Amino acid sequence: MTLAAGANDPILPRPYRVHRVQKETSDTFTLELRPEAGQASFPFAAGQFNMLYVLGVGEVPISISGDPGLPQSLVHTTRSVGAVTKGMGRLQRGDAIGVRGPFGTPWPIEAAAGNDVVFVAGGIGLAPLRPALYQVMARREAYGRVVLLYGARTPEDILFRRQLKEWRADFDLEVHVTVDRATRDWRGNVGVVTHLIPRVPFDPYHTVAMVCGPEVMMRYTVMELERRGVQLEDVHVSLERNMKCGVGFCGHCQMGPKFVCKDGPVFPFEKVRDLLNVREV
Amino acid sequence: MSHAPHGPRALDAEGLAALVDALVAAGYRVLGPAVKGGAIVYDEVASGKELPRGFTEDQDAGRYRLGRRDDEAFFGFAVGPTSWKRFLHPPDLLRFRASREGHGFAVEPADGAPTSLALLGVRPCDLAAIARQDRVLLGGPYADPAYAARRTEAFVVAVQCTEPGGTCFCASMGTGPRAESGFDLALTEGPASAFVVEVGSSRGAELLGRVPNRPAAADEVAAARAATDAARGKMGRTLETAGLKEALQAAAESPRWEAVAGRCLSCANCTLACPTCFCTTVEDTTDVTGGRAERWRRWDSCFSLDFSYIHGGSVRRTPSSRYRQWLTHKLASWHDQFGEPGCVGCGRCITWCPAGIDLTEEARAVARGPVPAKAARKE
Numbered sequence: 001m002t003l004a005a006g007a008n009d010p011i012l013p014r015p016y017r018v019h020r021v022q023k024e025t026s027d028t029f030t031l032e033l034r035p036e037a038g039q040a041s042f043p044f045a046a047g048q049f050n051m052l053y054v055l056g057v058g059e060v061p062i063s064i065s066g067d068p069g070l071p072q073s074l075v076h077t078t079r080s081v082g083a084v085t086k087g088m089g090r091l092q093r094g095d096a097i098g099v100r101g102p103f104g105t106p107w108p109i110e111a112a113a114g115n116d117v118v119f120v121a122g123g124i125g126l127a128p129l130r131p132a133l134y135q136v137m138a139r140r141e142a143y144g145r146v147v148l149l150y151g152a153r154t155p156e157d158i159l160f161r162r163q164l165k166e167w168r169a170d171f172d173l174e175v176h177v178t179v180d181r182a183t184r185d186w187r188g189n190v191g192v193v194t195h196l197i198p199r200v201p202f203d204p205y206h207t208v209a210m211v212c213g214p215e216v217m218m219r220y221t222v223m224e225l226e227r228r229g230v231q232l233e234d235v236h237v238s239l240e241r242n243m244k245c246g247v248g249f250c251g252h253c254q255m256g257p258k259f260v261c262k263d264g265p266v267f268p269f270e271k272v273r274d275l276l277n278v279r280e281v
Numbered sequence: 282m283s284h285a286p287h288g289p290r291a292l293d294a295e296g297l298a299a300l301v302d303a304l305v306a307a308g309y310r311v312l313g314p315a316v317k318g319g320a321i322v323y324d325e326v327a328s329g330k331e332l333p334r335g336f337t338e339d340q341d342a343g344r345y346r347l348g349r350r351d352d353e354a355f356f357g358f359a360v361g362p363t364s365w366k367r368f369l370h371p372p373d374l375l376r377f378r379a380s381r382e383g384h385g386f387a388v389e390p391a392d393g394a395p396t397s398l399a400l401l402g403v404r405p406c407d408l409a410a411i412a413r414q415d416r417v418l419l420g421g422p423y424a425d426p427a428y429a430a431r432r433t434e435a436f437v438v439a440v441q442c443t444e445p446g447g448t449c450f451c452a453s454m455g456t457g458p459r460a461e462s463g464f465d466l467a468l469t470e471g472p473a474s475a476f477v478v479e480v481g482s483s484r485g486a487e488l489l490g491r492v493p494n495r496p497a498a499a500d501e502v503a504a505a506r507a508a509t510d511a512a513r514g515k516m517g518r519t520l521e522t523a524g525l526k527e528a529l530q531a532a533a534e535s536p537r538w539e540a541v542a543g544r545c546l547s548c549a550n551c552t553l554a555c556p557t558c559f560c561t562t563v564e565d566t567t568d569v570t571g572g573r574a575e576r577w578r579r580w581d582s583c584f585s586l587d588f589s590y591i592h593g594g595s596v597r598r599t600p601s602s603r604y605r606q607w608l609t610h611k612l613a614s615w616h617d618q619f620g621e622p623g624c625v626g627c628g629r630c631i632t633w634c635p636a637g638i639d640l641t642e643e644a645r646a647v648a649r650g651p652v653p654a655k656a657a658r659k660e
Contacts, residue, residue: 010423011376015385036385055379055386056567056574081592096385242590244563247423250581251560252588254610256530257617262421278533280602 010247013053013098014039016074018091024077025157028124029089030065033074033097041072045106046131047238047266051246052076053098054087061243061261063128064102068135074099077127077159103246105266107132108236112208116144118200118230120221122151122193122213126159128238128265129212137171145202147174151193151217154179155186176200193217197224204229211269212238219276222269235269256281289505290489291497292468292476297355298329299492300438300466304399307488309436312368313401314356319347322363326401334474340447340517340628343637356402356470359446360627364556365400365407369431370414372553372580376427376563381572391575392427399436403464405457406449406627408439410556412463416619417559427578436484439464443508447517448628450641454522456625458512469505477505518628520641522612526622528648529613533605537647542601544636549582551630551640552607557623558582583607604643612644 020032035041044050046068053059060082066075080089091097109132117136121129129148136143152158158177167173176196178189189196194217207230211218218237225235241253241260253260256275258267275281292300304311305328315324316333326332334353338361339346350357375391403411411432418428442451442458451457460467465485468476477497480486497505552558562581567574581588584603589596597603615623624640631639 009390009426011426012388012390013377013379015388017385055381056565056571058565059563059576079592094384098379098386098388240591241596242588244561244581248421249418249423249425249559250562251583252562252581254583254606254614256609257614259618280597280599281533281606 010100011245013051013059013100016097016099018093018095018097019073021092024159027081028077028079028157028159030075030077031088031091031097032066033076033099034072036096041074042102043071044068044074044102044131046109046135047107047128048102048104049128049246049265050074050076050099050101050103051243052084052088053100054084054091055096055098057087058084059098059100059244060084061103061246063238063265065127065130066134068131069138077124077130079124100246103261105264107210107238107266108208109135112136113139113142114144114206115234116202116207117146118202118207118209118225119146119148120150120193120197120209120211120213120225121148122217123153123157124159125213125217125238126150129210130160132210133167133173137167137173140171144206145174146172147200147202148176149193149196149200150175150177151213152177152179154181155183155188174200192220194220194224197221197228205231207234209235210238210266211235215239215276222273232270232273233268236266237269237272238265239267239272240265288480289497289502290478290480290494291501292478292492292494294353294355294474296493297468297474297476298332300488301326301329301332301401303488303491304401304436308397309399310396311399311401312365314358314361316347320345321347321358321361323361323365323367323400323402324363337444338446340632341637342448342631342639343634345632353474354470355474356440356468357444359442359444359449360404360407360629362554362629362633364554364627364629365403365411366414366556366559368398368400369411369435370418370428370559374427374578376576376578379574379576386574392430395430397434397436398431399438401438403437403439404442404627405439405460406451406454406625407556408437408460408463409451409454409456409625410627411437413557413619413621413623413625414559416621420619436488437464437466439467439481441467441469441505441509442512443469445512445515445517446628446632448631448639449516449626450518450520450628451626452513452516453518453520453641454622454624454626459509469509471501471504471508475501477501518626518631518639518641520626520644522622525644525648526613526616529609529644532647532650533609535647536651537643538601538605540646541604541638541643542599544638545584545600545604546636547584547586547600547603548635549584550633550635551638552582552584553580554629554633555611556627556629557611557625560588562588583610608640608643608647611640
């Protein structure tokens with residue numbers, strides 16, 4: 001487990017500064033954070049999250065969306081949906097923000113080496129997958145085919161558009177995007193992301209899949225992957241639950257016997273398969 | 282050797298009062314039984330003279346009545362609405378203060394070093410409950426600093442059970458009526474408030490040495506043991522635990538969850554009364570300028586709708602899913618998480634449920650599965 005500096009009190013946020021604010025889409029943005037002068041940054045693994053604290057407003061768990069190879073800048077991409085994320089959206093360069101973390105389990109980047117890698121993302125679910133993409137792109141030669149299947153609501157909601165184009169051009173990343181609702185100039189796929197799975201080339205018997213999106217999307221994605229012949233132990237999903245502490249004390253993130261904060265958020269699908277089939281678990 | 286320092290000792294009523302006073306003198310904040318609001322609760326005890334005597338209670342599902350005994354016993358009752366988590370894992374706790382400084386802010390921890398606690402009258406079920414919370418809050422990759430600060434130094438005076446209450450089932454859960462470890466001192470109250478004292482630690486022996494006591498006679502020790510053995514057969518409730526975890530985990534779709542949800546008020550009383558329920562939420566507040574903020578941690582309950590809220594709505598929207606979460610966590614998934622059940626058989630959730638929902642009855646019904654229609658008609 002990666003323990004951050006100051007982990008002796010895992011409940012106290014450490015002060016960071018907003019270094020850059022990047023508007024991504026109409027309701028999403030990326031914050032690049034740097035430690036306060038004189039403070040050390042901490043290493044993190046792809047798939048881990050931080051608890052981000054906006055002074056007096058509150059604290060929320062947000063996946064790290066930046067490059068694990070560049071831990072000195074801590075990057076988070078989020079949607080403005082609640083009081084805290086809206087408060088985060090109002091922050092500007094130089095403003096302070098509290099950080100606790102990194103918490104949770106990582107994507108199986110090393111274990112995937114030598115295999116094809118299929119990333120399946122739904123909406124903002126691309127953000128927690130991006131650190132894994134960075135790492136796979138950084139060692140592109142260690143992997144076989146690398147495919148990203150990405151479903152967004154509309155063409156305007158496509159995240160990291162420029163970067164995906166670059167990776168596609170420079171690193172042999174096969175990207176397939178589909179949208180729920182097309183706009184006039186959209187010439188790509190329309191429909192759910194699971195429809196892309198039968199059509200893309202990868203060797204199902206030597207594939208590691210990493211999936212992040214709404215639970216219903218992940219359930220159907222795994223069904224399609226299984227239909228293609230991907231072994232379930234090679235499928236990993238990242239789950240979301242309410243979290244107040246991030247370290248297993250507050251109880252909010254429980255899903256049956258799992259604490260999503262410390263047993264997850266990244267799980268081998270087999271470990272949560274039965275739970276995902278229970279309503280309101 | 283004239284007397285083994287760790288052999289059973291005996292105290293009388295004055296000795297018990299002196300023990301309380303010795304704890305106070307040693308700088309402990311002593312917490313013990315007190316009669317408040319028509320119930321026996323745990324509260325601060327300033328001196329040995331304050332301990333209530335001659336009280337008992339009548340407990341059943343959704344029912345608690347304080348009563349008088351015909352003797353002057355100190356511990357002639359089972360457990361009340363308070364549990365020790367109120368002090369070890371407080372319901373409201375200021376975690377930190379933060380204040381704006383220029384463009385940044387500074388965070389200042391608020392908990393400090395709380396006064397050492399002495400817990401007087403901890404029943405075996407509650408000792409087990411404290412051990413359950415120890416594993417949750419201290420046993421993981423991180424330790425909760427607030428819990429550690431209170432728990433690590435706490436002095437524990439246990440009281441063995443000889444008169445279980447109407448909702449007790451510690452014998453089923455294997456947590457009582459007799460504790461063998463986990464205490465500094467353990468008392469068994471005999472006739473005329475003569476206590477047999479077991480010593481569980483060197484600091485327990487040291488403290489006992491400061492108050493008038495004598496070696497316990499062999500027949501006193503035998504009588505104390507017989508009284509706790511007999512208590513095993515006087516439990517107001519029972520719960521068959523063999524196979525229960527598996528049965529509950531296989532019963533996610535049991536119709537019984539709907540049935541119990543029809544009676545459950547989602548009021549959270551059970552989770553507040555439960556000595557092992559550990560869930561908390563946080564509340565962030567600011568002053569009017571927004572420049573000074575506080576973060577409070579407060580007890581929370583899986584029975585509230587907000588508990589499972591993620592953007593787009595709550596995961597557990599129906600009361601049946603929330604009751605299922607609570608019961609299966611307590612009796613089944615806690616095993617997977619911590620290697621033991623989260624229930625210690627104290628009976629508080631049964632007594633303090635305003636609808637009189639009985640955990641033992643619900644667990645039995647869910648585990649048994651739906652009663653076939655024919656059998657149901659015969660009844």
